[in-house]
Amino acid sequence: MKYHVLGRTGQSVSALGFGTMNLPHQDLDISKRALNYALDRGINYIDTAPNYKNSEEIIGESISQRRQEFFLATKLRQRDYQAGKAEIEQSLRRLKTDYIDLLQIHYVNHDHEYDQIIGKDGALKAALEAQRAGYVRFLGISGHRPELLAKWIGSDIYDTVLFHMSLVQPFALQDLIPTCQQLNVGMIGMKPLSGAFVKPASMALRFSHSTPIDVLLSGMKTVDEVKENIAALETRIEPKEKEQLWSLAAELGEHGCRRCNYCSCPIGIRIPDIMISHLAREKMGLLGRGAQFYEEQAAKIQQCHEYEPCRKKPLCEPACPYDLPMQQTIQRQSKVGAK
Known part of the structure; x- marks a missing residue:
């Protein structure tokens, strides 16, 4: 396993981290085996969140007795002080730990939301208070707007x-x-497979691994998935492969959607999922979950052609901060065959 220093924390963390969002969807014993196997193979970065159903409790039940072997990251989804303080205390109990290595202010995508968090009675106050008391070692932030995150981390x-x-x-x-x-x-x-959409999975993992990030989070569930993820990253990424992967990423990223979720569809089309995946779908096809998604959305995509209120001007597009042609992209998907 390869290790990196996680920025100014000075902590040595495995290049592959274990994302636990999907653990609540299966038998506890399967999750226990996957988590312990990951630790045995040198994965020492474990990521969770209070809103990942009972993910924190699964970690507490499965590996709290090995607490000194891993760097534990969870998140703070609340926006005000009192709710934030209660959520931190709840996480500590669920995780069966005396401290959290990294507490991340979670899913921040709006300036007004960030202003609330850092305000007088915002959630950041609770996070800093927990840090001073020794319950939290380091603080982080997460979101889907990289240009806004770049501004906020300057603080x-x-x-x-x-x-x-x-x-x-x-x-x-x-x-x-x-x-x-x-x-x-x-x-x-995070999300190297974009929510289990992008194939082949090994190529997607290797692209993310080839970037300057310190930790790549992968949403693994079973021992076999841990093995597959480790195997995908075992061999060195040579300059020629890196060049090819980055060129492909530039092509597949031409859609421009950051998944900020500002947009909404009056007929229930999941706009960001289509915007982000459509070029990969047209060029390479998708993993099973992605193909199933398009099957489930097919009727709504077809309805997009006929929805009267959007004929003159799409209702979704004015909300997009990147001025993306969402209606045109969505309607085109009704003509794309499965691969």
């Missing part, structure tokens, strides 16, 4: 930042990573 509050890094969302390479490197902020990349 010198945050030791790390968590962001999308995949073949179909490589934007942090330009918008955020240079700032992190300048400030020595630890870089954690």
